[in-house]
Amino acid sequence: MFNVIEVDRLTHYYGPRQSLDGLTFEVRQGEVFGLLGPNGAGKTTTIRLLNGLFTPTSGTIRVLGLDPARQGEQVRARTGVLTETPALYERLTARQNLMFFATLSGVPARERAERVNWLLEQFDLTARADDLAGAFSKGMKQRLALARAMLHRPELLFLDEPTAGLDPEASAQVRDWIAEVTRQEGMTVVLCTHILSEAERLCDRVAIMAPRRLLAVGSLDELAQRLLPGQRLQVELYEPCSIDFPRLRALPGVLGVETGANPAGPARELVVQIKDASIVPDVASALMQMGARLLRLQPEHVSLEDVYFKLQQSAEEVRA
Amino acid sequence: MNFERIWAIARKDWREVRRNRSAWLPMVIVPLIFVVVLPAGLLLAAGSDLEYAQMAFNDPELELMLRALPPAMTAYLDGLDLVQSGIVLFLGYLFAPFFLIMPIMFAAVIAAESFAGELERKTLEALLYTPVRDSELFLGKVLAAGVPAFAVTLFSFLGYTLVVNGLGWPVMGRVWFPLPAWYPLIFWVTPAISALGIGATVLISARVKTFMGAYQLSGSLVLVVLALLVGQATGVLYLGVAAALIIGAVLWVIAAALLAVGIRTFRRSTILVKG
Numbered sequence: 083m084f085n086v087i088e089v090d091r092l093t094h095y096y097g098p099r100q101s102l103d104g105l106t107f108e109v110r111q112g113e114v115f116g117l118l119g120p121n122g123a124g125k126t127t128t129i130r131l132l133n134g135l136f137t138p139t140s141g142t143i144r145v146l147g148l149d150p151a152r153q154g155e156q157v158r159a160r161t162g163v164l165t166e167t168p169a170l171y172e173r174l175t176a177r178q179n180l181m182f183f184a185t186l187s188g189v190p191a192r193e194r195a196e197r198v199n200w201l202l203e204q205f206d207l208t209a210r211a212d213d214l215a216g217a218f219s220k221g222m223k224q225r226l227a228l229a230r231a232m233l234h235r236p237e238l239l240f241l242d243e244p245t246a247g248l249d250p251e252a253s254a255q256v257r258d259w260i261a262e263v264t265r266q267e268g269m270t271v272v273l274c275t276h277i278l279s280e281a282e283r284l285c286d287r288v289a290i291m292a293p294r295r296l297l298a299v300g301s302l303d304e305l306a307q308r309l310l311p312g313q314r315l316q317v318e319l320y321e322p323c324s325i326d327f328p329r330l331r332a333l334p335g336v337l338g339v340e341t342g343a344n345p346a347g348p349a350r351e352l353v354v355q356i357k358d359a360s361i362v363p364d365v366a367s368a369l370m371q372m373g374a375r376l377l378r379l380q381p382e383h384v385s386l387e388d389v390y391f392k393l394q395q396s397a398e399e400v401r402a
Numbered sequence: 403m404n405f406e407r408i409w410a411i412a413r414k415d416w417r418e419v420r421r422n423r424s425a426w427l428p429m430v431i432v433p434l435i436f437v438v439v440l441p442a443g444l445l446l447a448a449g450s451d452l453e454y455a456q457m458a459f460n461d462p463e464l465e466l467m468l469r470a471l472p473p474a475m476t477a478y479l480d481g482l483d484l485v486q487s488g489i490v491l492f493l494g495y496l497f498a499p500f501f502l503i504m505p506i507m508f509a510a511v512i513a514a515e516s517f518a519g520e521l522e523r524k525t526l527e528a529l530l531y532t533p534v535r536d537s538e539l540f541l542g543k544v545l546a547a548g549v550p551a552f553a554v555t556l557f558s559f560l561g562y563t564l565v566v567n568g569l570g571w572p573v574m575g576r577v578w579f580p581l582p583a584w585y586p587l588i589f590w591v592t593p594a595i596s597a598l599g600i601g602a603t604v605l606i607s608a609r610v611k612t613f614m615g616a617y618q619l620s621g622s623l624v625l626v627v628l629a630l631l632v633g634q635a636t637g638v639l640y641l642g643v644a645a646a647l648i649i650g651a652v653l654w655v656i657a658a659a660l661l662a663v664g665i666r667t668f669r670r671s672t673i674l675v676k677g
Contacts, residue, residue, distance in 0.1 A: 096675060
């Protein structure tokens, strides 16, 4: 598996204002890579730089082995971009929009109509193919914009906030389409989003950004291990019980214990930070020896949201 | 340079203009007024009551104007009566600058729609993410504005020729239009002034964010043409063949300079930062 994108110490200024500061990351072939961060973090600027719309102030970028600043035309012939707004020609029909972009994207003339029809069908737009795009709902516009981004079978697809502003049903549909069509076409995907549940569901690896800079890169498991080591075990007792916390903390593999507001008094719920799931039976056994009657023992899943906020909080502390 | 892409950009813009009433309506109304309403009104009035027309044209100021015409023009009036001379003077001579207003106006409206309009509707970014080159995008848009501006003017000229010869037949008794100066005017000055309108609008579009803003600013170029009209009407300038050739050459030089600056400043990064 080779790197489709390689970014090294990328810095960019809009006039006197710095927009990116020393970004370094790579995207591997065939993965769905998430670029996460708050509004204004520099996600869209990064996409523009990766497609040669802007030139880096310093640092290097390789996209599909090419330098986008000097070989932008060749890069864009092999990438597809779903922009933050659908950016459709609303006075043209869905088919006219796609045929126009197929011509500009270099789809051979003899294949254009067939490719457009296939994409209209894939995105469930065939029945409305000859209606003006301006008459479409938000969800339909987003599907049409997605179809446009995929017209020339790009090897690398950039999706900038693909479900922004859509209702939950339309968002789910768009997510399903992304998963299905990218799988069928074997594309590498870079997904920019601030919807963390979406990134968690779709991405193999993520890069988390704070304004202008990168905080961390990796898979959710890697980031969770690095930032929130161990696992959280939620414990609920049938009735309040006095727990011997020092003894519990002394168990091999237990990293810490969180209690309620009154640690000295009897507890009914507690969270035990453990190295991994193999410690769970030892914790259960120790609690029972202390006279606790167990109602529930549940290892807690570390979500991308936990990792994300941990990173943003650390970044905030460093800034402060 | 990929000509298929350039052509596709121009065709897309024409399709959009066709569905934008505020863009195409002036292209119908203005020619109708200049080509049909004004000449038809004059010719029908003259043809319906020749005695009254003779009285109306028997104006000392009109005679003064006729006497001040250059020899090339007066030769053309030899043997014509007062009404016929008046018609040739108005419709064959003083109306000529109106045909310069049309291309500059249409070129400006389409170029404003094409450059500033795309930025305003946020459609330009998707276009910039395609492999199309900046120069191809620029030329596609210049073509999109220039071809209809010149085509409408050309068709208006043909329509005008039919109207003035057809409705003027009862008075003139022959096909008298176009006069020689009209050929350089239509085929040399008109495309030059279209190019000038586009070049100016492209530069203006790079500084304003809305279609209306670009259109209103570039619309002020019509003042240049109005100056020609006033020059003709006051006898300061007569648009003969030589004058049309010289004016056309000057306009081509200015248009080429404006387009050259336009193509240099038309860069993806600049456009996006502005948007």
